[in-house]
Amino acid sequence: MINEVAINVKIESILEPDNRLFLTPNNLGLYNASEMVDRFAQARAALAMKQNDPLASTTYAAFSTAAELFVSSLDQSESLVTINGAYWCDLNYLSLILKFCSNIYADAVNALESRNAITLGEWADYTAKQYSVICFFGDSEVCYLSGAIWSASRILRDPKGLHEHVLCTEIKVNTLAKEHNLSDEDKSTLYNTTWRLLSHGMNRYMQLYADKGEHDYPEFIHILKECFHAVDETAIQLASVAPAVAPKKKGFLSRFF
Numbered sequence: 001m002i003n004e005v006a007i008n009v010k011i012e013s014i015l016e017p018d019n020r021l022f023l024t025p026n027n028l029g030l031y032n033a034s035e036m037v038d039r040f041a042q043a044r045a046a047l048a049m050k051q052n053d054p055l056a057s058t059t060y061a062a063f064s065t066a067a068e069l070f071v072s073s074l075d076q077s078e079s080l081v082t083i084n085g086a087y088w089c090d091l092n093y094l095s096l097i098l099k100f101c102s103n104i105y106a107d108a109v110n111a112l113e114s115r116n117a118i119t120l121g122e123w124a125d126y127t128a129k130q131y132s133v134i135c136f137f138g139d140s141e142v143c144y145l146s147g148a149i150w151s152a153s154r155i156l157r158d159p160k161g162l163h164e165h166v167l168c169t170e171i172k173v174n175t176l177a178k179e180h181n182l183s184d185e186d187k188s189t190l191y192n193t194t195w196r197l198l199s200h201g202m203n204r205y206m207q208l209y210a211d212k213g214e215h216d217y218p219e220f221i222h223i224l225k226e227c228f229h230a231v232d233e234t235a236i237q238l239a240s241v242a243p244a245v246a247p248k249k250k251g252f253l254s255r256f257f
Helices: 033-050 056-073 091-101 103-114 120-133 141-156 159-179 184-212 217-239
Strands: 002-008 020-023 080-083 086-089 134-138
Touching (some): 033 056, 033 086, 103 120, 120 134, 120 141, 120 159, 141 159, 141 184, 159 184, 159 217
Antiparallel strands (some): 002 020, 002 134, 080 086
């Protein structure tokens, strides 16, 4: 179950400074899309000013107007409504509007949605970019997958490093599944458990980072090794006569301080 969505308001590169927005659904399960659009308008205006764009002073108004026209052109239903002058929508519409707001997210999601055959490396790259922008909080597999990648993007601070982290994780699961001759169902369980373990490991590291105020990369590597050791143990359990799945932890801990 997804309880909250976080957006890292980045436009062109995951190396842009963190600018996190947390969106909590209302009692209809809808998210404030207008708040997200406004934050992206502010970010675009700030970026234009930083780049000495001669149109920087009008960027906020121009993007806000364009976004308003885009959202108003969408079919309004119970999944997209206007409340007190603001647009509220479900996750499907939020993703669509986020594509309009963020070039990074649009490129990644469009590639994943439109291409039937992509390499593992391409999948890792697009997935890394997608979940460095959006993260889900709650108790579901997508929450743990996005949470692990979201945290890694803040730790590694390098698109290539983030891509390689996601790629190596995927390869690790594939290798273990083949080594232990796991069924498709058990491989899926291993995949989900791997990201669940990594999300909790990343959260541990982010709490450590919050306490220290600086990164400790040796500790980061140590935590990753612990996570992947647990993944190895999970694969062994799944391959046994009476397979056992790692216990499911409730909730997504904290919001990374």
